[in-house]
Amino acid sequence: MPSSNTISHEIAYALRDEILRQRYQSGDRFPSERDLAARFDASRGAVREALSQLEQLGLIRTQPGGARVQSLNAASLAILGPLLELDGHPDPLLVDQFLQTFGVLAALTAKSAVNAASPEQLIQLKKLVVDLKDQANDYEGMQPPWRELLEAMSAISDNLVVRLISNDLKAQFVGQMLKLGFRPDLKKGSRDRLVTTLRVSLNEQDGERASQAMQDHFEEFREAVGEAIRFKADKPSNRVVN
Amino acid sequence: MPSSNTISHEIAYALRDEILRQRYQSGDRFPSERDLAARFDASRGAVREALSQLEQLGLIRTQPGGARVQSLNAASLAILGPLLELDGHPDPLLVDQFLQTFGVLAALTAKSAVNAASPEQLIQLKKLVVDLKDQANDYEGMQPPWRELLEAMSAISDNLVVRLISNDLKAQFVGQMLKLGFRPDLKKGSRDRLVTTLRVSLNEQDGERASQAMQDHFEEFREAVGEAIRFKADKPSNRVVN
DNA sequence: AGGACCAAATTGGTCAGACCAAATATAGGG
DNA sequence: CCCTATATTTGGTCTGACCAATTTGGTCCT
Structure with missing residues (x-):
């Protein structure tokens, strides 16, 4: 390449x-x-x-x-992508650090969004959470509503700093992750718990709780990704799907 | 300029x-x-x-x-600086968002650092916290030990992603803040509380608590800065110290 | 009139050779 | 050995040119 x-x-x-x-x-x-x-x-x-x-x-x-x-x-932050790409496969430690970082930023976004949301926006978010629950049978199907939810929260919280950081991070990482085409196995209860807690936080407009839910979810996601990478490392059949 | x-x-x-x-x-x-x-x-x-x-x-x-x-x-994240500089004075909202973001990243750093620190590193951190307490009479004098503490934590946590983000953020903001030369008034109890809680978290190697202490401290700092900016806005005597 | 197709003008990407000013390396004198 | 003056290297800029890809505009056919 x-x-x-x-x-x-x-x-x-x-x-x-x-x-x-x-x-x-x-x-x-x-x-x-x-x-x-x-x-x-x-x-x-x-x-x-x-x-x-x-x-x-x-x-x-x-x-x-x-x-x-x-x-x-x-x-600059922009060297992260190239750094990941160096040896064809991402450094597990770096991926972990990325997810950790992205997690706290997502949590912050959720907190601000829930706290600052107007009544209409709260309804919108609730709807997206429902979508997430419905479509959430497989990893692939979960992605679009998940991304939509994050995007909506980002728009509501309207934090340019976080948005710019996320832009860079996503640009650097998401491409890499997809290129390697691995699907972390999220434990089944994890998503249900996220959905439930988010709903409660939305009903009570409790940003702190939403933040915590995000944080916990990313933590579990991190572990799942860690396992997936270790698995990859054993079977180095990195197929580029394109 | x-x-x-x-x-x-x-x-x-x-x-x-x-x-x-x-x-x-x-x-x-x-x-x-x-x-x-x-x-x-x-x-x-x-x-x-x-x-x-x-x-x-x-x-x-x-x-x-x-x-x-x-x-x-x-x-890219690198446009934040220019964006702040646009009208000669920083947009208060943007500054607030910056501090909020920097806060969660600092909290994450503290958590990782405290959790991952070796016994020697714990001692080093404790020493830095003491320095912070001693030298913390005025805002200026507090800066060097404060920066040292953050730097040490950053080095211990060894999270390249956070480090790169912080580099960019600092490069963009700190210069601007200094150029405008304003000194936020931190409430007196705030720093003491930070020092105390950090000490406890170090003694018990409780990253979660260290994280919370950081988060709280940045929250108070945010408010102080917000006031300082509002004050500036009233008296627009922006003198560039250089 | 509307849409598909083709030629001309525009635009980015690259190259070559040249000049200047600042920074570095070198030689010379104390 | 250190300091200074000179020569060389190096980045910053300019001019003018060519190619290939895209856009644009017009033409032709339906």
Whole structure:
């Protein structure tokens, strides 16, 4: 999987990969644009555009006189996806951390949404929860209503910060997860409990409870995903469905 | 405050500003590179580098045939800073959302850190909490030990996802807050309560409690900041300290 | 009139070669 | 050995050109 269609993106991809693989120490001089142009047999303009992307990612810092490599964890959130993709299969620890993080953000969203919802919005949310309960026989069928619910809550809570973070996270992870095509097995009681608790929280407009429900649900989801990944690790039959 | 030293950055700044101010509808055609080059009296290369940055920010999507403007909340986290800077003073709602978000992430970090800490690391954390208590007479003096504590917890919890998000958030917000130079008044009991609860959670290695302490503390901090901003709004004497 | 199809203009992607200013490396003098 | 002046490297920008993909506009057929 090289990367994109344009040369500059390909160069950026290759260089990003090298930096992510720690082939340069933080603070090291980065090869000069002219050298890179020669190495990739491309024009300096194309190289410059690639470097511009790396700079946006916070991986390098350019300056007249030379570019330097920056510390990895001073980088931007946008490197998470590439980082996952590095060795073809996602790092289980990283996936776990992602779900943990996404969980607290979803919980916060639920809390704000339930607390701030207007009567009509409460009705809307209740309806979505019912949808979730009805369609929730298999993992695939559960996804659309689940996503709808999250989306509705996100819209109601109207927290741009969380939304932007979630955008990035989803863009980075969800694609990877789908590409590997694994379906975590959620324990049966988990979803019922979520639905029930969400309903109560909506009826009483109790954001705190909704938050807790989300948190618990993501916790169980995390465990299920962890198992699924371990399973994958045993049987490395990663088929790309596309 | 124009922006940077290079022309391409200046162009990127100007265009980013226009998009953030909603001067284009999502899906609109973006001016062609040649037009932009003429408008900014720059070379097309410089314009291309600027557009490359906008693309990384998720603000536009380029394609042979023409670039198009993307939806604002499909953008990257990195637009938060510019968004805050738009009118010289930060949007109180956005600041509130930031603190709320940062709060839950800090709480998650505290939980993981306390739960995962080795005996030595527990001792280290306890020491930092003591520092926090000692040096905590004024807002300024409190900052270094506070930051140290957060940093230590972040290092122990070792959650790259949270770390990257926090990097971005801090890079975007902290600068702005300092630039405006306001000091929220934390209620006196708040810090003591935080210190006390953190100590207990460390002694019993109770991550859940540490998380709750963080959450509560950020909640109070949020209110204090909210007041400070309202105060600023009344007396708009925004002096840039630099 | 409406829709399918084809040619021309527009646009992004890339290349080559050149110049400048800032930063670095090098050599020379104290 | 340190400090300074010079030469070189390097990033930032410009000009002008070519290609391929997309858009656009018009034409033709139904």
